[in-house]
Amino acid sequence: xNHQTRRRxxxxxxxxxxxxETYGFKNLAxxxxxxxxxxxxxxxxxxxxxxxxERAVAQMTLAEVPLKTFLNDVLVPYEDDxxxxxxxxxxxxxxxxxxxxxxxxxxxxxxLSDDTTPEQLIQARMGITPEMAAAVxxxxxxxxxxxxxxxxxxxxxxxxxxxxPGHFSTRLQPNHPTDDVTGIAASMLDGLLYGSGDAVIGxxxxxxxxxxxxKLMTLMDDVIQKYQIPTQSCVLTHVTNTLEAIxxxxxxxxxxxxxxxxxxxxxxxxxxxxxxxxxQQAALSLNRGSVGQDVMYFETGQGSxxxxxAHHGLDQQTCETRAYAVARKFNPLLxxxxxxxxxxxxxxxxxxxxRAGLEDHFCGKLLGVPMGCDVCxxxxxxxxxxxxxxxxxxxxxxxxxxxxxxxxxxxxxLNYQTTSFHDALYARRVLDLKPAPExxxxxxxxxxxxxxxxxxxxxxxxxxxxxxxxxxxxxx
Amino acid sequence: xxxxxxxxxxxxQQCFVENPWDHLRDxxxxxxxxxxxxxxxxxxxxxxxxxxxxQAQDAVHFPLDIDQLTNNLVTTGLLPSDEQPxxxxxxxxxxxxxxxxxxxxxxxxxxxxxxxxxxxxxxxxVYDLAIVIVDGLSSLAIQQNTQPFLAALDGLLTPPxxxxxxLQEMSPxxxxxxxxxxxxxxxxxxxxxxxxIGDEVxxxxxxxxxxxxxxxxxxxxxPDSLGLYMxxxxxxxxxxxxxxxxxxxxxxxxxxxxxxxKLMYLLHESRRLKLSGVQLKERSEEVRLExxxxxxxxxxx
Numbered sequence: 001x002n003h004q005t006r007r008r009x010x011x012x013x014x015x016x017x018x019x020x021e022t023y024g025f026k027n028l029a030x031x032x033x034x035x036x037x038x039x040x041x042x043x044x045x046x047x048x049x050x051x052x053x054e055r056a057v058a059q060m061t062l063a064e065v066p067l068k069t070f071l072n073d074v075l076v077p078y079e080d081d082x083x084x085x086x087x088x089x090x091x092x093x094x095x096x097x098x099x100x101x102x103x104x105x106x107x108x109x110x111x112l113s114d115d116t117t118p119e120q121l122i123q124a125r126m127g128i129t130p131e132m133a134a135a136v137x138x139x140x141x142x143x144x145x146x147x148x149x150x151x152x153x154x155x156x157x158x159x160x161x162x163x164x165p166g167h168f169s170t171r172l173q174p175n176h177p178t179d180d181v182t183g184i185a186a187s188m189l190d191g192l193l194y195g196s197g198d199a200v201i202g203x204x205x206x207x208x209x210x211x212x213x214x215k216l217m218t219l220m221d222d223v224i225q226k227y228q229i230p231t232q233s234c235v236l237t238h239v240t241n242t243l244e245a246i247x248x249x250x251x252x253x254x255x256x257x258x259x260x261x262x263x264x265x266x267x268x269x270x271x272x273x274x275x276x277x278x279x280q281q282a283a284l285s286l287n288r289g290s291v292g293q294d295v296m297y298f299e300t301g302q303g304s305x306x307x308x309x310a311h312h313g314l315d316q317q318t319c320e321t322r323a324y325a326v327a328r329k330f331n332p333l334l335x336x337x338x339x340x341x342x343x344x345x346x347x348x349x350x351x352x353x354x355r356a357g358l359e360d361h362f363c364g365k366l367l368g369v370p371m372g373c374d375v376c377x378x379x380x381x382x383x384x385x386x387x388x389x390x391x392x393x394x395x396x397x398x399x400x401x402x403x404x405x406x407x408x409x410x411x412x413x414l415n416y417q418t419t420s421f422h423d424a425l426y427a428r429r430v431l432d433l434k435p436a437p438e439x440x441x442x443x444x445x446x447x448x449x450x451x452x453x454x455x456x457x458x459x460x461x462x463x464x465x466x467x468x469x470x471x472x473x474x475x476x
Numbered sequence: 477x478x479x480x481x482x483x484x485x486x487x488x489q490q491c492f493v494e495n496p497w498d499h500l501r502d503x504x505x506x507x508x509x510x511x512x513x514x515x516x517x518x519x520x521x522x523x524x525x526x527x528x529x530x531q532a533q534d535a536v537h538f539p540l541d542i543d544q545l546t547n548n549l550v551t552t553g554l555l556p557s558d559e560q561p562x563x564x565x566x567x568x569x570x571x572x573x574x575x576x577x578x579x580x581x582x583x584x585x586x587x588x589x590x591x592x593x594x595x596x597x598x599x600x601x602v603y604d605l606a607i608v609i610v611d612g613l614s615s616l617a618i619q620q621n622t623q624p625f626l627a628a629l630d631g632l633l634t635p636p637x638x639x640x641x642x643l644q645e646m647s648p649x650x651x652x653x654x655x656x657x658x659x660x661x662x663x664x665x666x667x668x669x670x671x672x673i674g675d676e677v678x679x680x681x682x683x684x685x686x687x688x689x690x691x692x693x694x695x696x697x698x699p700d701s702l703g704l705y706m707x708x709x710x711x712x713x714x715x716x717x718x719x720x721x722x723x724x725x726x727x728x729x730x731x732x733x734x735x736x737x738k739l740m741y742l743l744h745e746s747r748r749l750k751l752s753g754v755q756l757k758e759r760s761e762e763v764r765l766e767x768x769x770x771x772x773x774x775x776x777x
Contacts, residue, residue, distance in 0.1 A: 040576045176504060177724075181771035183504035189497060189775060190508035222776045343693075344575045379532035379694045380575060380613050385525075408507025408517065408525065415695030417529070420507075425515035455515065461496050465775075469497055472774035 016061045023057045028065070029075045032131075033315035034058035035138045037355055041303045041316040041346035048315075059139055063105030067096075070131045076312045076322075081263045082273055087129050087325045096127030104135045111136065111148045111366075118151050125368040130261070133363040134321040142355065145362040146398040152365035154401065156333045157292025158253065160198055160230045160438035162401055163370050168433035169402040170424045171336070171372070172197030175413035179206045181219060182472070187407050188223060189465065194421030195448055195457065196405035198439035199334055199372060200254060200297060202234040206413055213237045214250040221251035227446070227464060230438035232289075232333070234297050239271050239279045246282045253288055254297040254333060255279045261322025264310030273326070280330050291438065294333035294370075300324070301338040302356050303346030316346060317356070321363045328369050334402060335369045337361070339391075340377040341416055350387030353377060357391050361400055372402035376418040385409070385417070392419055396427040403427075428455045492518040505697055525696070532694040535616040537571055542665055545609075548623045549663075554630060554638050561609075561663040562595065564588035564677065568668040581670035583712075584677070588666075592680035595662065599682075603661035605743070606683035606710075610669035614691030614699060621702040621726055622689055628736035633658070671705050671719070678710030685746060686710040687739070692723065700726050704735060706742055708752035718753040720746070 012024030014031050025031040033047035035058035042048035049055035071091065076084045093100075098120070102110055110116055137145060155163040162169050174187030184203065191197055201224070203216050213235045220233035232253035235242070239257040246252050257276065258269055266272060276296075283295035305311040305319035320337070327335045337360035340353040347353045357373050364371030375391045377383035392403065409420040427433055434440055434452070443449040447462045461469055491513060498509030510521045517525070542563060549555035565588050568574035568581045584592075607626075611618055630638045638660065661681045666673055671690055678686030688705040695701065702725040707718055720742050725735040746752045 044577060044579070174506075176506070180504065181773055183506065185773050185775045186497075186500040186504050186508055187506045189500070190495075190506075193495070193497070219773050222773060226776045345578050348576060379529065379696065379699075380536045384529065406506075408510050408521065410507050410525070410528075410696045412505045412695065412697055415693060415698065417696060420517070422510070422512060422515060422517050429515060457493075457512070457515065459493060468775050468777060471777045472500065472503075 014061050014065070016057050018053075018057055023054060023061070025058060025061060028069065028073045029312075029314050029318075031058055031062055031065070032075070032135060032138065032318050033313075035062040035135075036315045036317055037138065039302075039316070039346070039352045039356065040344060040348040041306055044345055045306050045311060045313075045316070047313060062135055063103060063108075063139055065104050065135070067102050067104065067107055067132050068100060070129050070135070075131060075314055075318065076262055081312075083261060083263055083266070083322055083326060086273065086329060087131075087322065090126070090325075090329070091129060092126035094127070095124055099124055099127065104132070105139060107132065107136045108139050108144065112144060116151070118153050121152050121366070122368070125366075128366060130321040130325045130363070130367060131318060133324075133366045134318040137317070137321075137359050137363055140362070142358050142394065145358040146394060149358075149362040149365045149398040152368075152399075154365055154368055154370045156294040156331075156370045158232045158289040158294055158333050159291055160436035161291055162199060162333060162436055164437070165399065166432070166434060167436060168396060168400065168424075168427060168431075169199035169372070169436050169439075170196045170405040170421075171199040171334070171402060172201045173204070173404050173406050173411065173418070174201070175204050175206075175406075175411055177206055177413045179203075179212060179216065184216070184219065185223075188220075189469075190407050191405055191421055192227075192229070193448055193457075193462065193465065194405070194425065195435065195443050195455075196421045196424060197229070197231050198436040199402035200232050200234050202236055202254075202256075202297070204236045204414060208237055208241070210241050210244045210248070213241050214245050214248060217245065217250050217252060221253075228442070230290075230436070230442050236297075236299070239275055243279050243282055246286065251288070252283055252286060254295055255283045256297045256299070258299045258304070259323050259326045260300070260304045260308065260310070261319040261326070262305050262310050262312060264312075265305045265308045265319070266326070268308035268310060273329070276326075276330055292333075294331050296327075296330045296332040298323075298327045298332050298335045299338050299374075300327070300335065300360070301342055302360065303342040306346070307342065317359055320360060321367075324364050324367045324369045327364075328367055332370060334372055335364060336372045336374055336402075336404075337364070338374040338376065340381060340383060341374065341414075343378050344381040347381070349382035350377070350384070350390070353381070353383055354387060354391045354394065358394060358398065361395060361398055365399070370401045373400055374404050374418055376404070376416055378416045388417070388419065388423075392423055392427055393430070396431045396433055425455055425457075528696045528699075532696055532699040535614040535691070535694045535699040538615050540611040540615040540618055540665070540667065545619060545622060545665070549626070552623055552627060554623065554626050555663060559662070561665050562591060564591065564664055564666045564669075566666060566668045566670070566673055571668070574668040578670055581668055582672040582676075584666075584673060584680075589680060592677065596680065596682055601659060603681055603683040604658040604685065604747075606661035606664070606678045606681045606686045608664045608666060608674040608677045608686060608688045610666045610671070610673060610688055610690040612669065612671070612690035612703070613693045614701065616694070617691035617700045617702045617726065618689065620700050621732065624732040625689065625702065625704075625725060625735060628732040629739065632736055632740050671703075671716075672714065674705065675707055675710040675714050676712050678707065679712060684709065685743065685752075687743075698724070698726065698729065701729060702726060704739055706739065706746065706752055708746045708750060716753075720752050720756055
């Protein structure tokens with residue numbers, strides 16, 4: 001400790017002596033970045049540790065930092081950034097009280113302790129800032145991230161209930177490169193008959209404008225109504241497009257937006273917190289939920305802030321975690337970290353993608369966000385289906401709220417690979433993970449599953465769908 | 477129904493379940509109706525997926541065969557036989573660096589800059605168009621699409637003579653009298669390049685417009701997709717907002733002829749308005765929306 005005090009005079013806020021070597025870290029942002037497990041995006045930003053030893057020393061130094069420090073030593077200035085203001089202004093000091101005396105290292109022990117119950121984690125939630133969550137995650141091994149995430153229960157609802165322990169949902173993602181109605185309907189049918197779609201039926205439109213969004217919303221709403229599916233739909237278009245669609249009377253269930261962890265990132269996405277507030281209120285006014293009224297769907301992903309040159313010198317995982325403060329402000333039904341989509345300049349290979357997926361899920365759940373994960377990769381990343389199998393299984397064990405569902409893992413619109421309908425059934429079987437209860441009942445009633453305990457599908461076409469299929473068969 | 481029962485009997489013998497809706501694949505390239513072994517993907521579909529992924533990975537990692545590409549352009553008359561394209565290199569020295577440092581892939585190395593400077597030294601005239609061929613993320617896309625696309629483009633120019641390094645511009649909508657001669661810069665090929673490197677090439681060549689042909693990020697079912705990026709008044713530091721993009725150019729996507737037509741329209745408008753990018757609206761979007769309007773959703777029929 002004496003050494004640490006002495007080194008501060010040389011312009012280092014933190015330092016650590018290891019043998020003959022003294023490591024200095026000029027501020028909290030640098031300490032956090034250098035303590036981050038290795039990844040290409042932090043090297044690209046020039047903020048990563050220069051050696052494996054420096055990284056390990058940064059982790060030891062970070063472990064000594066009191067949690068209280070994060071309330072005073074903000075990483076992005078309060079005056080410059082509305083996300084920082086949100087984090088500080090909404091901090092609940094009463095919830096923070098039970099952990100306020102801890103260092104980051106002690107916080108890891110507290111999270112893992114037998115005495116810390118799921119209820120206590122929920123009570124502490126609003127006392128934990130994103131930076132505290134990010135800091136502790138940097139000291140945790142993958143198994144720690146899984147162990148604690150499993151203790152963090154986050155349940156949300158719209159037309160069904162997402163995130164109950166022992167449950168696991170899927171977003172049916174019937175994308176098509178030209179938004180072809182028959183092509184989209186074919187993928188929707190395929191997904192529904194494989195039991196996919198309880199988190200949401202969500203389309204990334206190929207043509208991104210209000211008219212197209214309304215067409216796709218109507219398409220999905222028609223299907224949900226005809227087959228009385230206890231689920232919700234979403235077109236993943238810009239929040240301002242969805243606001244306009246609501247004004248034009250479109251059947252909007254969930255409002256989508258990509259979000260980041262700094263105000264400048266969000267400006268580059270073309271929105272601010274007021275716009276999200278307005279959109280949430282507009283969707284709530286439609287009163288379309290039957291079980292609950294969580295109307296927002298957010299997507300995030302490490303690297304988005306750096307990609308927008310809006311990272312303020314922070315590491316990408318800390319930026320990502322700050323996005324969860326934005327998310328939790330608006331009571332989302334779903335938050336999806338699209339972990340491997342951004343490419344190898346941010347997460348180079350399967351190992352980095354897997355680590356990032358577990359970090360995002362843990363940090364999100366600790367902060368009270370209904371975290372799901374797009375378990376995915378692009379063809380220029382050093383990753384393959386085996387890496388995705390690993391991450392899917394790990395997230396299933398960790399209690400991940402939902403994953404994507406795509407025919408045969410191949411998104412022919414966005415040109416990347418994510419989890420298939422088959423993958424979700426694999427996870428259900430090996431880990432005994434049930435769909436949302438309302439959706440599970442529907443699957444049984446529709447004779448899509450003939451055994452919901454063993455996740456066994458029916459042979460052939462369920463009766464409710466056979467007539468529609470005969471229609472389209474006649475056209476071939 | 478009889479056919480369905482037959483299918484199932486057959487499927488049981490095959491140890492996997494077929495999906496009686498697999499004929500819907502006529503309507504989409506999505507991997508629907510794969511059937512299942514238990515709840516898993518049947519072996520033949522699993523292997524087909526592995527092959528597609530292998531092809532996409534090879535497209536990323538195989539180096540561009542510049543000799544083969546050059547020969548191809550010469551034999552089809554798109555490049556004079558006595559002229560070699562200028563081969564340039566970004567600051568990313570290999571694929572591993574290229575994939576992790578997009579910033580380096582956007583800038584030319586010193587030798588390439590010197591080569592281009594030497595090219596323009598003592599010249600007063602300004603090129604109207606520089607065509608820059610960049611390997612990008614799919615050498616396969618460049619290898620397969622460069623020649624047919626340039627041939628299609630050449631066919632829209634009068635006289636069709638990319639090889640003579642001077643040609644005439646014609647808008648598809650304009651009458652023949654309005655043709656104007658274009659002064660075309662020497663062809664360049666860039667190794668380990670990103671889209672923005674075209675701006676530096678165009679600026680050093682003193683070209684009014686730069687057209688980048690680049691291998692796009694390969695999809696599982698589209699390892700060979702070519703992207704076209706056009707920029708008016710190229711200079712280092714421009715963003716995507718200054719560029720117009722035509723994507724998915726390949727045999728199974730946007731045809732070379734359609735891509736050339738779109739490009740000629742953009743080029744003409746860009747030269748008329750002296751700008752490019754978001755301010756230069758591409759008119760084909762609205763057409764596509766109208767075409768799909770008449771379709772019905774069979775699930776609610």
